[in-house]
Amino acid sequence: MGTVVPALLAAPACAQEREFLHNLFSESGWEIHLAQTFQEVLTAVREERVGVLLSESRFSDGRCWKDLLDEIQPLESPPLLIVTDRLADGRPWAEVLNLGGYDFLLKPFDPEEVFRVASSAWVSWKLSRVMVRRQAAYRQKGPERKGPRSWSDVTPQSRYLRVS
DSSP states (O other): OOOOOOEEEEEOSSHHHHHHHHHHHHTTTOEEEEOOSHHHHHHHHHHSOOSEEEEESBOTTSOBHHHHHHHHTTSSSOOEEEEEESOOSSHHHHHHHHHTOOEEEESSOOHHHHHHHHHHHHHHHHHHHHHHHHHHHHHHHOOOTTSOOOHHHHSOOOSSOOOO
């Protein structure tokens, strides 16, 4: 299968943020795709294999990150959504996590925090893909002796405890 390059789709609001994100991630060996509108994001997610989606909380057409989450969740391998905004209270962060987003990043961006959160999301996405493949292979092959043991096999048995 080979090495998979981390891939990020970013939909920042302004040109400065697009340039910042492009420089931050491309210098680190990431494949980066930039989009500006809600529709561009959807098109890119459907056409490109990205594991991390960094998106504004609101788009210029009135759509928001919740609409985006609704659109990407049914995909076979949806990217993990990181929402960005300038709001400083904890309510948006909790809402993003509760509804299925990966994380929330506050603006202005801290380069180390952005890279740390995106890298963590990439690792989580990649691990979830491995688990999906393993589960599919297990279902296709059926159980093996080397696979998971039954509950009685892992429950400690005491020779001193006798239940009559």
